[in-house]
Amino acid sequence: MEVVGALVGRQIKIIDAGLDLGGRRRGTGAGPIGMRIAGMSDNLASLGHQVTRGGAVDCVDFAVSSEGDQAAKHLDDIVAACSQLCDVVAETLEAGETPLVLGGDHSIACGTVAGVSKFAQSKNQSFGLLWFDAHGDMNTPTTSPTGNVHGMPLAAILGKAPEALAELGASRPMVDTAKTVLFGIRDLDDLERETIKATGCRAITMREIDVRGMSACIDEALELVTADSAGFHLSFDVDGCDPSIAPGVGTPVPGGTNLRESHLLMEEVAESQKLLSLEFTEVNPILDIANQTAELAVALAESAFGRRILD
Numbered sequence: 001m002e003v004v005g006a007l008v009g010r011q012i013k014i015i016d017a018g019l020d021l022g023g024r025r026r027g028t029g030a031g032p033i034g035m036r037i038a039g040m041s042d043n044l045a046s047l048g049h050q051v052t053r054g055g056a057v058d059c060v061d062f063a064v065s066s067e068g069d070q071a072a073k074h075l076d077d078i079v080a081a082c083s084q085l086c087d088v089v090a091e092t093l094e095a096g097e098t099p100l101v102l103g104g105d106h107s108i109a110c111g112t113v114a115g116v117s118k119f120a121q122s123k124n125q126s127f128g129l130l131w132f133d134a135h136g137d138m139n140t141p142t143t144s145p146t147g148n149v150h151g152m153p154l155a156a157i158l159g160k161a162p163e164a165l166a167e168l169g170a171s172r173p174m175v176d177t178a179k180t181v182l183f184g185i186r187d188l189d190d191l192e193r194e195t196i197k198a199t200g201c202r203a204i205t206m207r208e209i210d211v212r213g214m215s216a217c218i219d220e221a222l223e224l225v226t227a228d229s230a231g232f233h234l235s236f237d238v239d240g241c242d243p244s245i246a247p248g249v250g251t252p253v254p255g256g257t258n259l260r261e262s263h264l265l266m267e268e269v270a271e272s273q274k275l276l277s278l279e280f281t282e283v284n285p286i287l288d289i290a291n292q293t294a295e296l297a298v299a300l301a302e303s304a305f306g307r308r309i310l311d
């Protein structure tokens with residue numbers, strides 16, 4: 001498989017996935033609009049990429065979606081959106097383009113990663129997954145204190161549950177656990193902690209980042225997700241950043257990465273030249289301050305797609 005990680009001249013397809021059912025908090029549905037207004041397309045194009053619109057995934061409106069199973073609320077409508085997103089992402093990669101998915105709450109990652117897995121399998125290759133987040137997103141319907149599906153996507157991707165999401169990919173788990181890295185976590189539920197340990201994926205906490213430094217942690221993470229793989233998907237939950245720079249999120253947790261640390265991650269992602277696909281999740285313009293969080297996402301996307309301070 002050809003690696004589509006060039007610093008210039010990439011074909012980037014922006015796909016809107018404005019889902020708000022997974023967090024059961026309205027506003028993330030407007031995330032794609034916020035990032036669009038903040039200049040996502042034009043700013044990436046100015047770096048020398050060709051940027052196109054890939055349309056929007058159908059997301060059932062919160063007002064008409066039924067909760068269904070209380071252990072995994074709105075699951076049916078979330079699965080429908082993720083299934084559609086999976087197909088779009090796989091087709092985009094197949095066409096030699098880079099999917100840039102604009103969320104939407106983090107449950108959309110089940111669709112994105114499922115799509116990457118289908119593409120990778122068709123090429124007989126493996127891929128890595130870098131999951132940037134304040135949370136573990138590793139609850140299951142059994143362990144979740146809320147039944148909110150946006151706290152479960154990584155559990156589904158790694159083959160556990162909810163069942164209907166775990167089955168969306170080309171294989172189960174969708175991605176090799178040894179090539180999966182959780183990055184920036186600082187807020188876990190008790191039972192979720194056990195699930196993270198049981199899966200055996202690498203989990204780099206904010207404490208570890210404090211002790212070892214951001215640069216060393218990024219190096220290790222990128223080594224794991226790129227080792228013997230076609231490339232990696234970066235699932236970027238903006239709540240992984242400190243709320244002082246990313247206030248527009250539904251579940252802010254103090255103590256996240258600061259502005260330069262966040263950019264350093266993206267700059268190193270660009271340097272790796274192994275970024276297959278990228279998504280931004282949990283941007284909530286309704287909770288934001290003058291679109292600051294969407295603007296942060298756009299600036300971070302620029303770094304991930306090759307913007308440099310010098311030269």
Ligand SMILES: [Mn+2]
Nearest residue numbers: 106133137237
């Ligand atoms: Mn998340």
